[in-house]
Amino acid sequence: MEFAPVSPLFVGREAELSDLVHAAEVAEKGETQAVLVRGEAGVGKTRLVEELLRTLPPDRALAAVGGCIEVGGEGIPFAPFSAALRTLWHEQPDEVRAASAGQETLLARILPELDLAASVERPNDDVARLFELIARILERLASSRLVVLVIEDLHWADSSTRYLLGYLSRSRRLGRLLLVGTYRSDDIHRRHPLRPVLAEMDRLRSVRRIALRRFDRVEVTKQLTGLLGAPPEPNLLDEIFVRSDGNAFFVEELARAYRDHTAVGLDDLRDVLLERLEVLPETSQRIARVAAESGDVIGYPLLKAVVGLPEDELIEGLRAAVLAQILVSEPNGSEYRFRHSLVREAVSDSLLPGERALINRQYAEVMETDPSLARAGELAGRLAQHWYAADDDVKALRMSVGAADEARDRYAYADQLWLLERALQLWERVSEDVRADLPALRLPEGYPRRGHRPGHAGPGYLDLLATATVAARLGGDLDRAMRLTCDALEILAGKDEHHPSRAAWFWTRRAVLVQALNHGDGWKELQTAQALIDDLPSSVVHADVLAHVANWGAQHRPGRESRVAADRAVEYASQVGAEALELHARITRCWLGIETDVDGSCLAELYEVRQRAEKLGLVDIIGRVCLNLPSFLEGMGRSEEAIAEARHSIKTCRSLGLTDAEAWVHCNLSLSLFSVGRWPEAEAALDEAAAVAKSYKPRAAAVARRAYGLLVRGDVAEASDQLALARGLLGTEDLQPQFLVALAHFTMEIAARQGRIGEARAEFLRADAAGLTTGPIRYALPMLHVAAAIEADARQSTADTPSAEVLAAVRAAAARLTVVFPISRAFECLLRAELSRAEGADDPELWAAAVEAFEPMNRPYELAIALLGAGRALLANGSREEAADPLTRARQIATSLGAGLLLADVETLAQRVGAGTPSPTDVVASADRSDDAGADGLAAFGLTPRESEVLRLVARGYGNRRIAEVLYISQKTVSTHVSNILAKLGAASRTEATAIAHRRGLSLPE
Structure with missing residues (x-):
């Protein structure tokens, strides 16, 4: 994998860059401007300024950059201005020489290389004259062009630099000058000498301030994509986002460590991270060491109890740590956290093993004595963490099991998994008596609860594995979930006394994970599960297997047989009293019936399922409804409702920690936003999906949708690259129709736009042979329309002719589809019109019908396609005046959307019409303009x-x-x-x- 030391993508900061560009525009009009950019070290101040400089036209702007340098406690006098003036001297020597005529020896004070003042005595009272000289040079240079003077690292500025900066910012006669200063906000303490200068500049109307925040998850995803040359794997993204806290520099360093296979160490950064701590008093260092073992946040009462210092010493130690920006106070005023997670990590890593165990034991003991020292709902988890780090196996095991349900109730699946894995790790280290007396554990839905030995109230080893498997899956750690499942099945296969019901449950989980990890379609695993329980009495495990079989059929073989399987699963789950599994099966049944849901019964049932699941707290089911409901509404053509439901579902999934479900909902939201013409928002939704998706399929769906967005905008080559990436993410082991139809559609259109008509046809015929043209209807009809459009374009080309085989297949496939909703009827009208064009009878009435069908739909892109077709058909039939209105409207819509390919088609039509085309419209008239x-x-x-x-x-x-x-x-x-x-x-x-x-x-x- 290639690695860029700095991301080639400029991530985020659009608003900040816009502010800088605006300041440059104001300055270019002759009004001197100053901008102060602040942010913590590594947040991206320099990168932002570099982007500004890249946007400046070199023929109209001149930029010079200088940086303050720290030597001892004070910066080098005039260092940044010396560097900047050196650049200006090399770029415009004649103008600098003219501006400084007669005062060369004075200029040589900050440009020693001029070597003009070696024998000239330098008076000490000429600072004011030097300031005036520098202002005069800048004024002359800025009289004919924009001059951008950048002074970086002002927190290290010497007094001369600070005074000169203030002097220049107050000068209003310097012309087209933009001053940009950057400084580290975390270095500017209350007594810092730069503070008065900043306060003075703040009072000037010509001075703006820009504060840079850390990157959010979406922005870190983009940064890593640029650094690594490909979207990051979810686990890597999680690690880097958490450890970097969104600091751009730390993201780069962590990505480099990953590239070099040293992701855990970061030895090169350790000294830098600990540098501020090591100069603090010993009391402050002790406080930091204790706080580092507490996690992200520590309350003041807990810190006081563990540190054991007199309160006045504790407060003074905290004050020093806060002033040094090691710790920061939370808004509530009673808690502290490390400014950076990596700093906390470095401090924790610096502890000696015995020291770490002692600190953690102290935490555990004080919280057991006073539980109020822990946050509500976190006591058991904190005790498990600290007893484990204190090497007390018995207490750590007991607390880990007891805290697992607590973490699940907080939807903290990663914490739940950590606790259960610690329990599994400690299982063999404790006696049988300790295991027999463990706290009870809520087991997963559908898992067989019998099998406990007499005298064992708590869970067994397999129970821990089952619960951990579900926690890993819900938390998005699919590889870990698969390993846990394999461990369980290996144990079950080796027992003298088999537990076929439990084995069946684990095989069913394995089927789901095999699909999610692109290791297969999961059918073999489901068959194994069915075989294990065929001869067993009816149980909840039977219902579990049947529900998963029905869902598998809906994904891979939607049709009558799968509907029967779903009905059977619903009935069976009801009989054995497995309400959660019954709700799962009902969702599957709704999925299979939604395309013909004329009376809305499937949709109503889905709302009912969601209401019941929310009442019972069934997280898995809520997640399924969240991702399916917006999709169903979009398929019905109810895009605005789908958008509203998607936004509600995103909030729900986020509150429940369902990252993969949230990613799916973002994809569905993007599709609906695209449908109603809100394309920038659709792109932003795909960014969100890429940032939270854990498994391959939602990642592939997001990339495929991005490919289509690039395609319709006109970036065909990049769309092709993104589509190849989507296919790679989807793999070849679990190919479901709902994905394959869209991929075939996009592949056909990209190939056709690149002139590879034969490949486009071959892709369609493959899709047709695979049954992909029979549904889902919402995907099949647009693909059939594209196939017909390709053949219609071929008829109008001198290099090709329509394929009779493709056209026959399109008509046959369309005849098999059951069209119910108005949106599908509109696509059907579009398909009929395109087929008429492909067969040489471009019928204006068919296109008019398509326009009429899409008019009330709020589907601007498809409406524009229909309008273009209508104008083209009218022109072909000699109705040139009538063609003007639809073509004008098509162009207006395509322009507003940024639909580059559609706009190109309008322009191509105008070119083909040629001179003499009447003009009440820009489109038709454009062909009449002289060349x-x-x-x-x-x-x-x-x-x-x-x-x-x-x-x-x-x-x-x-x-x-x-x-x-x-x-x-x-x-x-x-x-x-x-x-x-x-x-x-x-x-x-x-x-x-x-x-x-x-x-x-x-x-x-x-």
């Missing part, structure tokens, strides 16, 4: 040679990332070039820019 600019080529539009190169690659379908790689420039620079190209060509999108270039006869350089 005066064609003779002068790209230069007539003012495109620079570099912009011409970028446009050539845009025309090839390259995305910003690939263009950056080809031209060896940053993606931000590419974005700037593309923006300039669009502005100069008067284009609304990349695809329109390409179409305009071709239509005007502009030759794109090779």
